[in-house]
Amino acid sequence: EAGVTQSPTHLIKTRGQQVTLRCSPISGHTSVYWYQQALGLGLQFLLWYDEGEERNRGNFPPRFSGRQFPNYSSELNVNALELEDSALYLCASSLRGTQETQYFGPGTRLLVL
Amino acid sequence: QQQVKQSPQSLIVQKGGISIINCAYENTAFDYFPWYQQFPGKGPALLIAIRPDVSEKKEGRFTISFNKSAKQFSLHIMDSQPGDSATYFCAATDYNAGNMLTFGGGTRLMVKP
Numbered sequence: 001e002a003g004v005t006q007s008p009t010h011l012i013k014t015r016g017q018q019v020t021l022r023c024s025p026i027s028g029h030t031s032v033y034w035y036q037q038a039l040g041l042g043l044q045f046l047l048w049y050d051e052g053e054e055r056n057r058g059n060f061p062p063r064f065s066g067r068q069f070p071n072y073s074s075e076l077n078v079n080a081l082e083l084e085d086s087a088l089y090l091c092a093s094s095l096r097g098t099q100e101t102q103y104f105g106p107g108t109r110l111l112v113l
Numbered sequence: 114q115q116q117v118k119q120s121p122q123s124l125i126v127q128k129g130g131i132s133i134i135n136c137a138y139e140n141t142a143f144d145y146f147p148w149y150q151q152f153p154g155k156g157p158a159l160l161i162a163i164r165p166d167v168s169e170k171k172e173g174r175f176t177i178s179f180n181k182s183a184k185q186f187s188l189h190i191m192d193s194q195p196g197d198s199a200t201y202f203c204a205a206t207d208y209n210a211g212n213m214l215t216f217g218g219g220t221r222l223m224v225k226p
Binding site for chain 2: 004031033035042044055056101103106
C-alpha cells in the first residue's frame, strides 16, 4: 500500500513569491494535516482538512491556506513568501475524525531566498 | 507557549545501553500521547503511543512510561542500537479540540557502536 506522497520534494523561491505544495493521502484516509518543521522551531501544526473542509488551523497568518479535493488530496498555498517560511512542510493523513495514527509523507523542503 | 516540553535536546548512548527521553505537558485535556521517530530526509514515523489510562506500554525494545499526576511521560529504548540513531519527538493530542499533534522540541539520539 502506498504511503503519503508529497510533491515537489524541494523548492526554491524568492521573497514575495507564492508557492503551492501537494499531498496525496493514504488510500482510505480522509483527514489531511499540514505541519511546518522549521529549523529551531520543531514541528508545528498548520492546517487540518477533513471531507473537503478546513477543520482547524494553527497559529499561522492567513497567507498560509489550502484546500482538500474530492479525492482527499490536498494543497498548501503560501502567499507573499518570507525568509522565515523556509522549512520542511510535512503532510500527514489519518482515518477520519479519530485518534488513529497520523502517517507522514517525506515532506517538501522549501527554501526562500 | 510550549505545551509539550522535551528533554534532553541531544543524547549519546553506547550500543546496548538504555536511552531515556522525557516529556512534560501542561494541557490536562491531552488524551493521546504518541512518539515519533524521524530519520534525516524522512517524515516522522509513529513508534509507539499511549493513552492516559495506562501507566506503561511496551513494544519490543521501546517502552513508554506515563505519569498522569505529574503530567509527564517518557520513552525508554532498551538495548539501543546504532540504527536507532534518529530524532525522536513526543507529541500529544486533545481529540475534542481537533486531532492535530502538539510536538515536543525533539531529541537527537546518537548510539555509538
